[in-house]
Amino acid sequence: MSLRPARITRRRALGVAAAAVLALTASACGSDDKDGSAGNAAGDGGKRTTVRIAYQEIPNADLIVKDQRLLENALPNADVKWVKFDSGGDVNTAVIAGAVDFGLAGSSPVTKGLSAPLNIPYKVVWIHDLIGDNEALVARGGITDIKQLVGKKVATPFGSTAHYSLLAAFQSAGVDATKVNVIDLQPQDALAAWKRGDIDAAYTWTPTLSELEKDGKVLITSRQLAEQGKRTADLGIVTDKFAKAYPDIVTAWIKVQDQAVKLAKNSPEQAAQAIGRQLNLTPEQALTQLKQLVLLTAAEQTGPEYLGKPGAPGKLAENLRDAAVFLKSQQKVDAVPDASVFAQALAVEELARAAG
Incomplete structure (x- = not known):
């Protein structure tokens, strides 16, 4: 594979993105509905919901949820489909394509997603990890x-x-x-x-x-x-459309993520075994990588330093806006959104409902 230069024309970039959207829609859309939407509510007339999750091979609790089938067990009337992506930029492309409902993306691609020209209609519903030495x-x-x-x-x-x-x-x-x-x-x-x-x-x-x-x-x-003040994180996002249509599924998703984080904190060796299976690593290797991250429970994420609570969005909104300021200085976004855009993008009510 030849190396591509950092700068490409806008027309070529749009062409590459369009091709990616078509490919992702064909491979990742797992809806049982004829219109390709997220699916019908579980138990509604016997029809099943399809929950499509974009994940990455990052040694955090999301892989525990996948390995232990925690979401599948919590949603017996749903079909859970996990789709692997290599970066948050690719996850953004999949969301734009309508190919996934939940996803893991870093704070930088989420900032880009919430800024022009993308303006992706999704919410930050979880902090998968605070990025450290990993x-x-x-x-x-x-x-x-x-x-x-x-x-x-x-x-x-x-x-x-x-x-x-x-x-x-x-x-x-x-x-x-x-x-x-x-x-x-x-x-x-x-x-x-x-x-x-x-x-x-x-x-x-x-x-x-x-x-x-x-x-x-x-x-x-x-x-x-x-x-030095340049904090980054891996964030869990859910599309506005899915969150509005299936609040109970969003609650279940948050609860199993919280369950997995608690396992990682209380039984790290057991958590490392699950992560190791997903990454083809030994438990010892997985444990080393797990320790490079900071994981937060749902209760911790409702604190003012993170997502916050209803009526009091946390500092994560400021972190995302600061990232937008930086990305604008590097000409990676068209403009810096108002602080309210990032505050409104924090799914604090959904988090509070699950954490309570």
Whole structure:
């Protein structure tokens, strides 16, 4: 696979996106309804709901929910379909295509999704994890400082939290991002390019990150950037349409996520076994990666630092707006939405209903 330059024309970008939408709609739409909508309410006239979930191979509690079939057990009258994606940007494309109902995407692609030109009608209903040492910038070839990346090839998935963090790392180090050859590659493609010697560095996440670390040097992690005020997270989203049509399913989804987080906190070895099965890792490897993340229970997420409560949206709204300001400075979004846009996008009522 040849490396693509960071800049492509708008017409070509739209063409690529349109092709992706068609492919995703064909492969991921799992509705039993003739109109391709999310499905009928479980138990309504004997018809079954199809719940379509976009997930990523990130070692958090979402994989426990999948491995243990917690949602399937909570919704016996529904068909739960899990669809794997490589980045939050791809999840956004799937939502636009009408191909999924729930999804996991990083705070950067969610910020882009809530901003122009995308303006995706979805809500943030869960914080899957606060990103720490599981995302990092790794370099090779004797590169030991971010400033040495000028003129080098650096891979990251465009529109992801890793992309946001990479740009933040450049800014923090005083590096002009336009003087670095930043290449859009998904984690597995970045690993292949790394093995071929086609790239000098990559900002990506585990489990790919663990492979790069074997013969590369970590220059900065997302945990370090968070300490500088550039916090990132993996977020759970639900489409407005689905949340309105199936509030009971949204409640069930939040409750099983909470159940999985509590398992990870109280029995990390058992949680690591489930995550290891999903990622083809040993329990020891999975446990190491799990510990790189910060997981929050539903009760913790209702706190002011996170999603918050009805009438009192949490600081996550400010974090998303700050990310929009940064992305606008990098010309990644058309404009910075009003703070109320991000506050209204936090599904605090749905969270409170499930946490209560």
